Amino acid sequence: MAGRLRAPTGRYGGRSAEERQAERRRRFLDAALQLFGGTPGYRGTTVAALSQAAGLSTRQFYEEFCTLEDVLAALHLEVNRWAEQAVLAALAEADGLPLAERVAVLFRAYARDVTSDPRRIRVAFVEIIGVSPRLEEQRLARRARWVDLIRAEADAAAARGEAAPRDYRLAATAFIGSVNGLLHDWSSGWVEATLDDVVDELVRLLLGMLRPAGWHPPAR
Template sequence: MGGMEPSSLRVYGGVDGDHRKAERRVRFLEAGLDLLGAPDADATLSVRGVCKRAGLAARYFYESFADREELTAAVYDQVIDDLATGALAAVTAAPHDAAAKVRAGLGTVIGVVGDDPRRGRLLFSTRAGAVLAERRQRSTLLFAGLLGGQAKDFYGLGDSADLDVLSQFAVGGLAQTLTAWLDGALRIDRDDLVEHCTRIFLAIGAPVRD
């Protein structure tokens, strides 16, 4: 042992220590999503509950997260990052047609939250712990900015107060619509929901692009 190189000490079972730490972090994020996205979830996590769900000791939790609030924020941010990245990729890949691009973006968003109800409940449930409330406000601004930016690029528009208002209105309205859909208050299948939302987005954007 005395002659072993420091780099060798970080390797166990053929897996580098940093890689194992990253794998444990992913397990904690997945456990956090399971708990935060459960139908009867509270707005806050417990470290003990997350560790039990992940099947890992508490000492591993603290190598990646300072506390439960930091994990909650990381889970939410990961879901938002995946959603935004997927939606932008779909819009970029769609034909150069307004309806096609709007449909692609909305279809991706609705598909993600529909396929994984945990994500939908995390993003759109009425639970409002301090961390989630702050993150939801920031994500609304993020998606409004993305929507406005896409509209500017597609139509060659400059900065516009009208566009800013419509972007905020569209994103807020979509969030409420998805909340009702995920809760079962809005009884409509996914494809029809995408089509309805596409028509609405195109209609409310008409005054800005005309």
């Protein structure tokens, strides 16, 4: 299909066309979280099945999206946006805390958000993999945002004298891979630990990266 069908315009039932469109889109995304993040998964879902789960028609689907891949792309961005908002809100509240406490706040907020619904982890870390070059580019772009956040925190800590000054590009990339892998394994039941145990381990990993053996804070 070359493009979406045109949605109706005007007011109906006291709601504008834009409001109705937003509601339809929300229902499709909620249904996608259920099906893509659960059973049968993205690759086992059809437009008809998604429309049925949303309580809408396939015609209404094509008024909002061109393909199921478009839905997965939108849902992947939304899951990441929820986690990013949780982290940024937590960091704002942690302003001025010592480095170890600030790092703990950051990862507790991230871990609690992404693990609050196992379907979010499956969408972000499993279903998005290998779908298409377009979605791989999107996945890596979102991952780069998390890497940039860690680098910014590391650089700020180094400027305050709380961390070793160095280029954190590779370290931040490796660390984000560890975060994603550990949280996925924990949510799948492959790691016997509490979420607090997982967060504590991630905090230790990051602090070890920021404060390597032999480094000491500059004298004040």
